[in-house]
Every structure is written in C-alpha cells, then in structure tokens.
Amino acid sequence: MPYDIAIIPGDGIGTEVVDRSMPVVEAAAGACDVPFETTRYDWGSERYLEEGSMMPEDGLDELRDHDAIFLGAVGHPDVPDHVTLRGLRLRITKGFQQHVCKRPTYLFEGITSPLRDHEAGDIDFVVYRQNTEGEYADVGGREHRGHDHELAVQSAVFTRHGTETIVRAAFEAATEREGKLTNVTKSNAQAYGMVFWDDVVDEVGEEYPEIEVERLLVDAASMDFVRRPDEFDVLVASNLFGDILTDIGAGISGSMGLAPSTNIDPSGEHPSMFEPVHGSAFDIMGEGIANPIGTVLSWELLWEHLDEPAVGRALRSAVEAQLADADAPRTPDIGGDAGTEEVAEDLRARID
Ligand code: NAI
Ligand code: MG
Numbered sequence: 001m002p003y004d005i006a007i008i009p010g011d012g013i014g015t016e017v018v019d020r021s022m023p024v025v026e027a028a029a030g031a032c033d034v035p036f037e038t039t040r041y042d043w044g045s046e047r048y049l050e051e052g053s054m055m056p057e058d059g060l061d062e063l064r065d066h067d068a069i070f071l072g073a074v075g076h077p078d079v080p081d082h083v084t085l086r087g088l089r090l091r092i093t094k095g096f097q098q099h100v101c102k103r104p105t106y107l108f109e110g111i112t113s114p115l116r117d118h119e120a121g122d123i124d125f126v127v128y129r130q131n132t133e134g135e136y137a138d139v140g141g142r143e144h145r146g147h148d149h150e151l152a153v154q155s156a157v158f159t160r161h162g163t164e165t166i167v168r169a170a171f172e173a174a175t176e177r178e179g180k181l182t183n184v185t186k187s188n189a190q191a192y193g194m195v196f197w198d199d200v201v202d203e204v205g206e207e208y209p210e211i212e213v214e215r216l217l218v219d220a221a222s223m224d225f226v227r228r229p230d231e232f233d234v235l236v237a238s239n240l241f242g243d244i245l246t247d248i249g250a251g252i253s254g255s256m257g258l259a260p261s262t263n264i265d266p267s268g269e270h271p272s273m274f275e276p277v278h279g280s281a282f283d284i285m286g287e288g289i290a291n292p293i294g295t296v297l298s299w300e301l302l303w304e305h306l307d308e309p310a311v312g313r314a315l316r317s318a319v320e321a322q323l324a325d326a327d328a329p330r331t332p333d334i335g336g337d338a339g340t341e342e343v344a345e346d347l348r349a350r351i352d
Helices: 013-031 045-051 059-064 081-095 160-176 193-205 218-227 239-252 293-305 309-324 340-351
Strands: 003-010 036-040 068-073 100-106 124-130 140-143 151-154 180-185 212-217 234-237 260-263 272-276
Touching: 003 013, 013 068, 013 293, 013 309, 013 340, 045 081, 059 081, 068 081, 068 293, 081 272, 100 160, 100 239, 100 293, 124 160, 124 239, 160 180, 160 193, 160 234, 180 193, 180 218, 180 239, 193 212, 212 218, 218 234, 218 239, 234 239, 260 293, 272 293, 293 309, 293 340, 309 340
Parallel strands: 003 036, 003 068, 068 272, 124 234, 180 212, 180 234
Antiparallel strands: 100 124, 100 260, 140 151, 260 272
8 A cells, every 4th residue: 555645835945845855755765665645735825815724624634544744834924924833834733743843953974064163973963842732832812902001921831741742752762862861941930831841851761760861951052052062962842942942953054954854643643744844935935946955854754754764764865975975966055056956856866
C-alpha cells in the first residue's frame, strides 16, 4: 500500500518550496522503492479572503486518515497573523494533539555560521518544544475595548499530560544522543507554570538516572545559543521559548531557509505534521528565490517518522553533498544567486 500524505502548501514561499521540492522527494522515495500518494489541500489565506476561513469546518476530518501531513507555511500581508496561524496551523497541531515539536539545528559543511570559529557539525542540537499549550493556549480575553481602562488577559496553560509528554520525548532523545538534556524555563519569574514544569522534569528525570540534566533560564539560554552553541545536545522548552530559541538556532546555523520542523502526536492516534520552520516570507515571496532545503529536511523527518529512514537518508545525503559543493547552486540566503527551482533540480539530480 502506498503511503498517503496530505499536502497543504499554504501561502507565499510555502507553496514555492513545497511545489519545487516534490520532484526531489519523489526521486528519493522512488530510489528506495517506497511508493506514496499525495492529496493537495489548497487551504490558506487566499481561501480566507474568498470564503472567510483558512480551512473547511470539517478540515480535520479530511486530514485524519492520512499517514502524515506536510505543511508549507501560512501568512499573508492582508490577513492578520493571529488569524492565519490560529485558523490553520494551530487548529491542526491542537486538533491532532501534536504535542511534540522537534526541531534539529545543524551546521552543515559548506555553510558559514555568523558566529566565529564554528566548523561543520560543531552546532548540532535538537530542541523539543511543547506544541499544544503553554503560552499559545487559547485562554484569555479582552474587555473594555476602546476605553482608557481597556484590558487584555493572555494565560499560559501547563497541563501534566502536555508537559510530561514533551519532557519524556526529550529524555528519550537524550538517551539516544549524548545523554545530556538542557531544560529551559523562566521559573524565577513564572512561579506557577514554569516551576510546575521544572517539577515534571525532576519527576520524569528519576526514570532516566543516566541522563545529565542542566537547567537554564531562557534569557541565559538565548545568550548561550550565541556564546556556546556547541555544548548543547537536547533541549526541552515551552511553546513560546522553543519557538524563539529555534529561530536563534536557524540564525546561527546559517539560515532560516535550512531549518526543519515536526509536529508529532506521540500516541499515533492522529497523523503528525511536518513543515519548515520558516513562515511565508513576505519580503521574498513570488521571487522564486526561497531556499527549499528546510522543506527537504522536513521531508527527511517525515520519512523517519514513517519508519522509512532510507528515504530520509537519501534526501539528507543530497543536501549534504550539495552544500559541501562550492560549485553547486545555492539561494541568496546562503550566499548564492540561484533560484528555488535550480537548487531543487540539483538536489534531484544528485539522488538520481
Ligand atoms: P519568515 O520565516 O517568513 O521570514 C523571516 C526571514 O527569513 C525573512 O527575511 C525571510 O525572507 C527569511 N526566510 C524565511 N524562509 C526562507 C527561505 N526558505 N529561504 C530564504 N529566506 C527565508 O517570518 P516572518 O517574516 O516573521 O513572517 C512572515 C509570515 O509568516 C507572517 O504572516 C507569520 O505569521 C508567518 N509565519 C508562519 C509560520 C508557519 O506557517 N509555520 C512560521 C513563522 C511565521
Ligand atoms: Mg517560529
């Protein structure tokens, strides 16, 4: 039976990188004899502007039976960001209980970090970001709109299930990697949710006595991402902190355009979703110069998740070989002058 994958290209460069990467993904799956079919859903901001919603009311039901979902990005200059994000990506991550957002950061050979003295492989860590609650919980409200005493309340929500799930995933990853876990919170200032989070890390940690746990406040962690990124291996953080830290990770490893991401339901009850970290990039959309590598590396993670690691490895090898090749085409974000299509075509040719 071929795998059945839902594809939501979304908006802006999301559609560009998703469409251009498909021949690369098809080549890798073909080379490994792994058949797959796709269903494309043209959901996103154009739909919102025409019909008033980013995706259909019963959209989750349409996605439910697929083996996995691939998302480009959402975001449109004419639609408020909270509408695009909440109307599609958050509906899926929350609706499908995709608690675990795993985001690797890796400095590839051939990429120059903006940080001095870092060679390929020196920066190599994975952030486990809580993906369904925390600071992005839909809990709050606004009152007295337009009056002097207008107020807004935005509550962060930490449940035992949501916290334990991400913490356990991070400990498991630490077991498979270097036996080290960095827990990033802000428990000096946020004495309820974040202290609870630290308690859960201590509790779950008792089951993993061999794992060395480091604790950092998020402000110090942000500094250390710049000062000593080579010392990190597995990190665990809340939704907001993980979001911010992984943008720093993308920056220090060369480009936002290289960074992959996953949204995983560890129970396996719902499909998981894969996407590049970046958004729809208003500043370059339509120019055909978006870097497709973050998308290709997200497909690597998708195939790993579906237990087809050979397809993932084929994609990653092509990326590694291309980046290490000084004569290969590259997009402007990593110092070249090639377009999305040329880079993708070169990747495809390396697989064939
Ligand atoms: P962004 O990630 O779209 O862009 C940030 C910067 O990185 C821009 O200078 C952009 O040109 C560059 N960049 C991003 N991806 C690139 C690629 N593949 N190749 C080359 N350069 C790349 O973030 P921004 O500008 O804050 O947000 C734009 C829109 O995207 C907003 O509507 C935002 O809400 C949305 N967004 C959506 C996300 C999602 O769908 N998961 C994630 C982040 C933002
Ligand atoms: Mg982000």
